[in-house]
Amino acid sequence: MRRYAVTNPRCRTLPLASKLDDYCARMPDMETAPPGGQAEVSTRRAEQLSHVWPTGTHRNNRGELVIGGVSVAEIAAEHGTPVYAYDEVTLRESMRRYRDAFTRELPGCRVVYAGKAFLSTRFVRVLVEEDLGLDVVSGGELFVALRGGMPPSRISLHGNNKSRDEIQMAIEAGIGKLIVDNFDEIEMLAELCAGRETSMTVLLRVNPGVDVHTHKKISTGMADSKFGLPIVDGQAARAVAQLAATPGVHLAGYHAHVGSQLFDAEASLDAIGELLDFSASMRSEYGVELEQLSPGGGFGIPYLDGDKPPVPERWAEMIANAVRVGCNDRGLPIPVVVIEPGRAIAGPAGVAIYRVGSRKELPGVRTYISVDGGMADNIRPSLYDAAYTAALANRAGGEDRETVTIAGKYCESGDILIENVSLPRLQRDDLLAIPAAGAYCLAMASNYNMSLRPAVVMVSNGETHLMRHRERLDDLIRLDVLSSI
Numbered sequence: 107m108r109r110y111a112v113t114n115p116r117c118r119t120l121p122l123a124s125k126l127d128d129y130c131a132r133m134p135d136m137e138t139a140p141p142g143g144q145a146e147v148s149t150r151r152a153e154q155l156s157h158v159w160p161t162g163t164h165r166n167n168r169g170e171l172v173i174g175g176v177s178v179a180e181i182a183a184e185h186g187t188p189v190y191a192y193d194e195v196t197l198r199e200s201m202r203r204y205r206d207a208f209t210r211e212l213p214g215c216r217v218v219y220a221g222k223a224f225l226s227t228r229f230v231r232v233l234v235e236e237d238l239g240l241d242v243v244s245g246g247e248l249f250v251a252l253r254g255g256m257p258p259s260r261i262s263l264h265g266n267n268k269s270r271d272e273i274q275m276a277i278e279a280g281i282g283k284l285i286v287d288n289f290d291e292i293e294m295l296a297e298l299c300a301g302r303e304t305s306m307t308v309l310l311r312v313n314p315g316v317d318v319h320t321h322k323k324i325s326t327g328m329a330d331s332k333f334g335l336p337i338v339d340g341q342a343a344r345a346v347a348q349l350a351a352t353p354g355v356h357l358a359g360y361h362a363h364v365g366s367q368l369f370d371a372e373a374s375l376d377a378i379g380e381l382l383d384f385s386a387s388m389r390s391e392y393g394v395e396l397e398q399l400s401p402g403g404g405f406g407i408p409y410l411d412g413d414k415p416p417v418p419e420r421w422a423e424m425i426a427n428a429v430r431v432g433c434n435d436r437g438l439p440i441p442v443v444v445i446e447p448g449r450a451i452a453g454p455a456g457v458a459i460y461r462v463g464s465r466k467e468l469p470g471v472r473t474y475i476s477v478d479g480g481m482a483d484n485i486r487p488s489l490y491d492a493a494y495t496a497a498l499a500n501r502a503g504g505e506d507r508e509t510v511t512i513a514g515k516y517c518e519s520g521d522i523l524i525e526n527v528s529l530p531r532l533q534r535d536d537l538l539a540i541p542a543a544g545a546y547c548l549a550m551a552s553n554y555n556m557s558l559r560p561a562v563v564m565v566s567n568g569e570t571h572l573m574r575h576r577e578r579l580d581d582l583i584r585l586d587v588l589s590s591i
C-alpha cells in the first residue's frame with residue numbers, strides 16, 4: 107500500500123507545498139492565515155471578508171454581516187437561532203464550476219452530487235435545474251431525491267450495507283446506477299434482478315489500497331476500510347466474475363473514493379491508475395469493457411482563511427489528464443467519468459448563525475463563550491477536530507479583540523465549536539456566524555438533549571426562502587408511544 111504525505115495545509119509539514127502553491131496560484135484573492143492557524147475575520151469590512159464566506163458576503167453600513175443580500179440579523183429575527191443560511195448564488199456557482207470544468211475536460215462526464223453532505227427537497231430542485239445527478243446512500247436519501255424531483259435515471263445508490271428493501275426500492279424507482287460494495291449485495295441483486303426486462307447498471311466499488319492522510323475518519327481507500335472490495339487479494343476480481351455472470355445486471359465499470367476534504371490530487375490520481383490497471387486486467391480475463399469510471403468525490407474546501415484547495419478547474423485538468431494518459435497507455439477506450447462532489451457543492455454556500463449566551467472566564471486557562479447550538483447541529487469539531495472560523499455578525503465590533511473558545515450548549519465537554527478564535531469582545535445576544543457550514547453539519551444533526559433541529563433558509567437577491575422549518579417541541583414527542591399504564 108502506498109502512503110501519501112499531508113493533504114491538508116492545517117497540518118504543519120507540507121512535502122507537497124510546491125504543488126499546492128501551483129494550484130493556489132490560480133485562485134484569486136487568497137489570503138494567508140495568521141501563523142496560529144485560526145482566522146481573524148471579525149472586524150473586517152465588506153472588501154476584507156475572505157474566500158471562506160459565500161460570494162458577495164459583506165457588511166452593510168450598520169456593520170451587520172450580509173449574505174445573499176440579506177443581513178444575518180434579519181435572518182435571525184425572522185427564523186430564530188440557530189439557523190443555517192445557504193447562499194443560492196454560491197451554491198449554483200459551485201455546481202456550475204464543477205459541471206462545466208469536468209464536462210469541458212471530459213465530454214460526457216457526469217457530476218453526481220453526494221447527497222450525504224446535505225439534502226432537502228428544495229436543494230434537490232436546484233441540482234435538477236443545474237443538470238447534476240445525485241448519489242444517495244440509503245432508502246431515506248432516495249426518498250428525498252425522488253420527492254425533490256430528481257429524475258431516477260440520474261440517481262445512483264451507494265452504501266456498504268444496503269438492505270434488500272433499499273435495493274428493491276432503487277430498482278423499482280428505476281435509478282440509473284447501483285454501486286456494488288460486497289458479495290452479499292451481489293446475491294441480493296441476482297435475486298431481485300432475475301427476470302426483469304431491463305438490466306440494472308452497476309459499478310463495482312473497489313478498494314484501491316491507497317492511504318490518504320486526511321483525517322482517519324474521512325479516509326476510505328486504505329487497505330483497512332469497510333468500503334469496497336480489495337483489489338490486492340483478488341476479492342474485487344472475484345466480484346467481477348460473479349457480476350459478469352449475473353443475468354439482469356450490467357457491470358459498466360469501477361468506482362473508488364479515497365477520502366474527503368482532500369487538498370491535493372496525488373491519492374485520487376493514483377487510485378485512477380489502480381482502477382485502470384484493474385479494468386485492463388478484467389477486460390482480458392472476463393471480457394468486461396470499461397464504460398464508466400468513478401474516482402468518487404473528496405474535493406476539499408476552505409474552512410480557514412489560509413486554506414487553499416485546488417479549484418474545480420484544476421481538479422478537472424488533473425483527473426482528465428490521468429484518465430486520458432492512463433487509458434492511452436493501457437489501450438483502453440476513454441470511459442464516461444463520474445465524479446461525486448458533496449462537500450465542495452454544499453459546503454461553501456452554508457453559514458451557521460448562532461446567538462451568544464453565557465461567558466465564562468477561567469484565568470490562565472481560557473474564556474468560554476457559549477452559543478445556542480453546538481454538536482447537535484454540527485458534530486464535526488467533536489467528531490474529527492474540524493476547524494472553523496467565525497465572525498461577529500450583528501455589528502462590526504471594535505478594537506477590543508480577545509481570543510475565546512466557542513462552546514456549544516450541550517452536555518458534553520467535547521461540545522466545542524471553535525477553539526481559540528480571535529473576535530471582538532462578544533456580548534450576550536450578539537450573533538455569531540460560522541462559514542463553510544453547508545456540508546456534513548445538518549446532515550449529521552441530532553436531537554441530543556432534546557434540542558430542536560435548526561431552520562434552514564436559502565438567501566438570494568435580498569430575499570429569504572424557508573427550506574426547512576425549525577423543529578417544534580411537538581416534534582420531539584411526535585413518534586412517542588405513551589404507555590397506558
Ligand SMILES: Cc1ncc(COP(=O)(O)O)c(C=O)c1O
Pocket residue numbers: 220223241264326363365366367402403404405446447448449450
Ligand atoms: C462514495 C463517496 N462518494 C462521494 C463522497 C463525497 O465526498 P465529499 O463530500 O468529500 O466530496 C463520499 C463521502 O464520503 C463517498 O463516500
